Amino acid sequence: MKVGVLTGGGDAPGLNSAIRAVVKKCEQYGFEAVGIKRGWAGLLELDTTELKYEEIKNIIHRGGTFLKTSRTNPLKISGGIEKASQNFKKLGLDALIAIGGDDTLGVAAALSKAGLNVVGIPKTIDHDVPETEFTIGFDTAVNQAMRLIENLQDTAASHDRVFVVEIMGRHAGWIALYSGIAAGADLILIPEEPFSIKELTDFVKKKIEKEGGQSVVIVVAEGAVITDYKGPIKKDATIDQFGHVRLGGIGEFLAKEIQEATGAETRSAVPAHAIRGGPPTALDRFVSTRLGLAAVDLIKEGKFGYMVALRCGEIVSVPLAKATGRTKTVSKELYEEAKVFFK
Numbered sequence: 001m002k003v004g005v006l007t008g009g010g011d012a013p014g015l016n017s018a019i020r021a022v023v024k025k026c027e028q029y030g031f032e033a034v035g036i037k038r039g040w041a042g043l044l045e046l047d048t049t050e051l052k053y054e055e056i057k058n059i060i061h062r063g064g065t066f067l068k069t070s071r072t073n074p075l076k077i078s079g080g081i082e083k084a085s086q087n088f089k090k091l092g093l094d095a096l097i098a099i100g101g102d103d104t105l106g107v108a109a110a111l112s113k114a115g116l117n118v119v120g121i122p123k124t125i126d127h128d129v130p131e132t133e134f135t136i137g138f139d140t141a142v143n144q145a146m147r148l149i150e151n152l153q154d155t156a157a158s159h160d161r162v163f164v165v166e167i168m169g170r171h172a173g174w175i176a177l178y179s180g181i182a183a184g185a186d187l188i189l190i191p192e193e194p195f196s197i198k199e200l201t202d203f204v205k206k207k208i209e210k211e212g213g214q215s216v217v218i219v220v221a222e223g224a225v226i227t228d229y230k231g232p233i234k235k236d237a238t239i240d241q242f243g244h245v246r247l248g249g250i251g252e253f254l255a256k257e258i259q260e261a262t263g264a265e266t267r268s269a270v271p272a273h274a275i276r277g278g279p280p281t282a283l284d285r286f287v288s289t290r291l292g293l294a295a296v297d298l299i300k301e302g303k304f305g306y307m308v309a310l311r312c313g314e315i316v317s318v319p320l321a322k323a324t325g326r327t328k329t330v331s332k333e334l335y336e337e338a339k340v341f342f343k
Contacts, residue, residue: 001031003299004048004088004096007065008039008072008104012125012137013280014288015065016056018099021292023051029300034091039100040107041072043084048091060285063140063278074107081114088116095299099123099136102324105307109320112305119295120307120320125276127174130328131318132309136291137276138174139283144275145179152269153183153217160214162204162258162266166251168275169221172329175275177338180219187218187342192330194225200254201261203342214264220250290315 005022007015019035026033033051036042049067059066074080088096088111095117098108101124112118122129125141145167156163165185167176173190180188187203189195200218207216251268259266280288287310294308294315306317 006036013140014284017288018292025296134310149183
């Protein structure tokens with residue numbers, strides 16, 4: 001049996017661990033493993049590489065994806081699904097493992113519906129894929145963001161400054177919430193909980209008056225919603241093949257508003273892609289490995305059209321159709337727990 005594996009969308013720490021596990025398990029079952037480069041672009045262009053465990057066994061500690069990735073979307077290319085299906089057959093593939101977030105898995109679901117043998121593995125630092133408690137890269141991103149916030153807290157305290165830290169999170173505030181709580185941020189703003197500029201500036205004023213200083217650290221997700229501002233704050237009008245605008249700038253925008261309203265010296269910081277790079281944490285390496293092994297087991301069982309997932313410590317499988325097309329967001333109850341610290 002010939003098994004293809006690709007990584008699509010944004011890179012994430014732990015991808016190499018999953019690929020490594022896929023290749024090892026394939027060799028155990030006597031399957032041939034083929035790497036498809038640059039995500040769906042590689043399938044459309046027949047850009048592949050042979051994978052041997054002995055040649056890649058030491059990639060587990062590396063961040064990113066050695067197969068490379070792209071945001072190419074066959075669904076947005078005329079005849080894209082048909083060409084992907086044809087190339088699947090040209091390559092002699094018996095099955096394909098797609099590692100990615102909602103966009104990549106959405107394409108995988110479409111290919112599955114078209115009759116191809118596809119299995120998915122959830123990957124996204126945003127942690128917004130439903131039906132699973134784990135997505136590759138999230139734990140590392142949270143830890144990276146936490147340390148950066150902690151570093152800024154030292155600077156904020158030393159200079160009596162207000163810092164607004166802008167963290168990745170288009171529609172879901174998981175990274176901002178986890179890293180903000182872990183670092184002891186004074187306030188966390190996420191897409192799921194809209195806020196007004198007045199609410200924000202009043203909070204900062206009260207915080208400064210209460211503590212007799214100006215050291216305040218606010219964490220904001222890039223897609224956070226401001227009730228008195230029309231639409232998300234964007235870097236530019238660029239839209240990728242999955243229909244996503246390029247967000248960014250909310251941290252700088254809020255910093256200016258805070259300084260004007262309070263008079264406190266306010267700075268913004270944007271870790272951006274720095275939190276998605278670097279060596280994966282032990283948790284990302286370990287669970288990614290389990291997911292990679294489980295994906296090959298599904299192929300051996302002939303169970304296609306499914307995504308492997310983590311639930312209560314156990315690896316399970318869920319239909320791709322059920323795991324795509326919607327976003328897992330932070331619940332109101334969870335955010336209410338966090339608000340205990342926003343006083």
